[in-house]
Amino acid sequence: MATEITYIDAIREAQAHALRDDPRVFIYGQDVAAFGGAFKATKNLAKEFPGRVFDSPISEDAMVGFAVGAAIEGLRPIIEMQFADFSTVGFNQIVNQAATLFWRTGVPCPITVRLPFGGTSGGGPFHSQSLETIYAHYPGLIVLTPATVEDAYSMLLEAVAIDDPVIFCEHKFLYRHLKAEKLPTEALPVGKARIARVGRDLTIVAYSAMVQDALEAANELLTEGWEVEVVDLRSVKPLDTDTVMASVARTGKLLCVGESWPWGGVTAEVIARVASEGYGLLDAPPQRLNAKDTPVPYHPNLWAAHRPTVRAVAAAARKILRS
């Protein structure tokens, strides 16, 4: 293995590992076989695991239905959507077929749907979407949002092992941006948030790519004397309220940051939980920061302004800290 491992490498390695260890695993998606996937997440896997990595037609609905059928028979399919945005045409099979199977019949549905998601410069409205909210809202799905190379690896491995349908949101911006020395051998389990940075003045809750921005903002604020704690949710459903609450108990202040649209979603859910159950812990109104309420723009200038920037996170944090 290379000495420098990227987030996308980790995703590839996790799949290789799963294919190696578990004969029930297969991968199905557009261009995942010989081509190795649009982002090369399945590079060489078709060659290494003959008959277990194969190309699908451009039929997202049928791809997911197929996975559910295979799962019923005890297999562990991994479905790659070419972009998260295209999962909207497989939406029905995800939320109404996969997500209801166990509850209706008692038969588990262990499928993993990989969604390359989130914004990149020049991606535009249909190659940039963050869809964790629409999947987390529907009952029956586990929604994961790894923010580090290590988590990309360990959480994908765990996703394949989980007996329920997992929506695995892997951030395209992180693919080649993040690097690690080696792959982890141990990991926090799915369902546990992580304190990405310890601080006593303010809790910033973030997930996926925004964890990096939150950490950078925390660095910036440190130069001003503020010690900011950053909680990486890792999984938005289940959502580890305990870790968030414990952090807020320490800091008394909360900012929640997400890259998706502002109406509803992770930031609303986190704030609503803390407001309901941890009201007494807060000594300032909890705040949230999301992308703007428009499609994700194409031009880099617009794109950069659409999502929360490090500067915007720092500014929002400062406002709370000074309140």
Place this chain on the structure above:
Amino acid sequence: MATEITYIDAIREAQAHALRDDPRVFIYGQDVAAFGGAFKATKNLAKEFPGRVFDSPISEDAMVGFAVGAAIEGLRPIIEMQFADFSTVGFNQIVNQAATLFWRTGVPCPITVRLPFGGTSGGGPFHSQSLETIYAHYPGLIVLTPATVEDAYSMLLEAVAIDDPVIFCEHKFLYRHLKAEKLPTEALPVGKARIARVGRDLTIVAYSAMVQDALEAANELLTEGWEVEVVDLRSVKPLDTDTVMASVARTGKLLCVGESWPWGGVTAEVIARVASEGYGLLDAPPQRLNAKDTPVPYHPNLWAAHRPTVRAVAAAARKILRS
């Protein structure tokens, strides 16, 4: 017009009115023509307005795309989904075609998508869903949730007149349950919430069918000496934060109730807004009540326990009132 007008009558009348007044209006959906729709919302309209009410194949994706094309040409299509639940297969055209058109091109997309939604006893997992959250989360859509016969009428009329795509969530349980003496000639505009009942001790925010349950709970609490204010949101996007905030300013206490699933959604959004912007107004932690996090069950016993009941609303209110 009959002396007793139901919610479904109001929806029919609003469509008749729109067809009569505006030659650009047409209705397209499964069984909407001669048959008059699965719920009779378009009864006789095909006869009264020849060539303007017609049946579609079972093709929700194409139904919505078709409406967008017609809207581009200046028409004002009304699309009936047979059940909200089936809009998941038209989801992509709604959220990525209709909702993005104006923002991308500057050309408005005045379509109305009628979603017979919400639970009824015996409906089961695929004829009961409340999908306001997934549509409100996506930018570019107006999401309406009328709770009264009058609003069903006036808001549908306004929906057709609005230059943007409107998701019109009409509650199936209310169809024949609610009755009014006559149709309104004046109405609050879309975007304004309504104080459905005045009170000073607690604000219950609700929408659609849950407004009735909130009002009943308020009645029950009155016998215990509590005066509960009930805010009917009417529209969940836009969401009239000002009216909610003003009510909370008066009562100091907030309970938000919704029939949809608990993760994310309207109740989270309302509580997050109040917590962020109206923190000082609250003198108790704001609380929320939603359906349980499973598909909607078929059996009446399970169904009744899945959604918030009047008793559960009253109990949650009591807890806040006594805190």
Place this chain on the structure above:
Amino acid sequence: MLQAVNEPRVGAAEVVRESHLAAFRFMLRARLLDDKFAALYRTGKIHGGVFLGRGQEALSAALGVSLKKTDVFAPLIRDAAGRLAFGEPILDAVRNYLGSALGPMRGRDGNVHRGRPRDGYLPMISHLGAMISVVNGVLFARRFKNISGMVGAACLGDGATSTGAFHEALNQAAVEKLPLVVVVADNQYAYSTPTDRQFACESLADKGVGYGVASHTVDATDLTACLKIVGGAVAQARAGNGPQLVVAKLLRLCGHGEHDDANYIIPELKNSALGRDCLKVAEEFLLRNKFTDAAQLAVWRSETIREIEEAVAQVQREPAPDPYAENWSAISSEHLNETHLENGH
């Protein structure tokens, strides 16, 4: 279970008789069971919709008897006969309609939404067309596990052919060369919508060539034809000849559901050959060919009625689901459950 009728062999006449009688008995059982559900509906004993297979029994039974227990079956709303033939006990059907806690869906889902996925019997979701790709996945998985000789059947109506899901799944099966049989009951209406508002091809069977899939047409009012054509298609799929599309012509002899009086069905169709009742046609055929006699038919009928009545009586004494005992979780991984969500916060 039926041996493919289009392969005559020693004792072929006897095989034909047996297969007709087997299929007919499932048709009869389905009709009587449906009648009971309709009656229960009228007296308010069933919550939600009741959907009958009246007129579709020959097709559905022919499919059911052509399948082995080790095959895969995804019936739709009008397939009581096929379900019984595939092995579903009457008790399961009754329990599901009445929402018994002991039923296959435990009251969580109802009426025609029932099945036992682990037995290859898939419980439909309502979204039309959505089950076909699930059948594909099951078939693929079995091939992946080196199980061969199986067939997967998915049923749908004329209206459901307009769904994107149908298209994607049939194409997928063709690309993967899966032993899928898609049986389309072209019963002239989708709810109230006549076929000329649903498609513009001459026959839905014309769709086969565009998928590279063999297609077959059958008069579904005629049990003999159904046994031959459906049985043949199943045999073709089993023999490794790829997906098969069967388009059956018939008329729905009831409303869309029992709430619907179907006054939109035009008399011309009712009075046409399509409007024949397949059960009567089959009964006459059996009598005419002396496959059985009227006395035997009467026995079968009364036995089945008793069986159904007993099942209903039993289920009515069974516990309804208890919301307090219910496990309100949609996932199987208990350690990932969120207590926060259990009561809607």
Place this chain on the structure above:
Amino acid sequence: MLQAVNEPRVGAAEVVRESHLAAFRFMLRARLLDDKFAALYRTGKIHGGVFLGRGQEALSAALGVSLKKTDVFAPLIRDAAGRLAFGEPILDAVRNYLGSALGPMRGRDGNVHRGRPRDGYLPMISHLGAMISVVNGVLFARRFKNISGMVGAACLGDGATSTGAFHEALNQAAVEKLPLVVVVADNQYAYSTPTDRQFACESLADKGVGYGVASHTVDATDLTACLKIVGGAVAQARAGNGPQLVVAKLLRLCGHGEHDDANYIIPELKNSALGRDCLKVAEEFLLRNKFTDAAQLAVWRSETIREIEEAVAQVQREPAPDPYAENWSAISSEHLNETHLENGH
């Protein structure tokens, strides 16, 4: 603009010459424009993807010249030629790729996602197949307004025929008898996926009959054939003969996008007749038939290059979108805007 070439009349030879030259010039312009985008991409001047129509120009131009300005056109990613022929200025294309605030999408959307809906020129969303039903809606609306004689064309690739959206929309057009022309560029691959992993029918043209839609096949390396077949299909639709399906055979002579070296395209295909460059084939045809001469070709080429260079130079001086001046609202009804959402709370 081309008059349908399959209706010979007085001066037919001259009409043929004119139509070939008109189409060829759009092909050439498209190729040169695409080359420029590829060059800009290589030097990092374009954010996001660049998608070329190399090898598809004859088909796309033939379609573009067969349409009138009052028709409806929903091109896809490889239709630079058709777009130009339908009337798109080079400037619009350049502005869109470079994200100029003055471009048709104002930097909000980019590259091939451009159009002017009010002019019947529909801007694609990325989801394949999704534009066809939108064309249907436009055509329906015009008929509703008593406008006749128009045609709507929707383009897609072999891969996009596997989408449910394609199926639902083609069926819808057939049911409504709309003047829709669906042009499928079967260029042997969908991204890296070869056609045998995409469909199992002999030819995609076989799909027509299953929709009750006329279908046509054309060798898209041959401009003459394209003009004849595509022009003919458009004329059929215009004449009221319902939807038309055109399946064109060709090879993609570039990567899926400019990031892709397409090393998966097998040599057998490259060396086959499908692998011919339609632009070269057309050029040779024009010269051989003395429709024009080499000098003229050189002039066209250099004129176009200058035009493109000027457009690029102009656009590079144009303002980029300004996030502070931007109206961050996705709806047109200003009174329904939520200030709460404007800054992501």
